[in-house]
């Protein structure tokens with residue numbers, strides 16, 4: 001299990017859904033991806049949480065998504081869930097993933113942690129932009 005940056009969040013508190021707690025306690029696809037085809041790195045300037053998302057893309061689909069997080073329980077859960085949400089998705093399907101979709105798939109987030117879904121969705125869209133940029137040869 002990755003370390004939650006905020007010790008206050010080391011144990012998910014009340015207000016977290018079972019899905020959030022499950023992804024926090026058993027994060028999926030956590031770790032480094034060697035030679036990723038695309039990366040997205042986002043930080044939240046207010047809370048300081050950070051997410052590095054790495055994608056392997058093959059035949060127009062996300063073959064693998066891995067991530068590393070320096071963040072709270074909600075951001076770890078959002079990162080874990082996002083990696084499952086986009087695995088196998090076409091690039092268009094991945095581009096359609098919104099922060100609202102992340103929140104819904106997590107079974108909701110406390111209002112004070114809603115921005116964790118923004119971190120996840122923004123890292124995904126940045127990674128997709130990184131891939132398009134590399135494809136163009138920029």
Ligand code: FES
Nearest residue numbers: 047049072075116
């Ligand atoms: S406190 Fe976790 S994303 Fe901001």
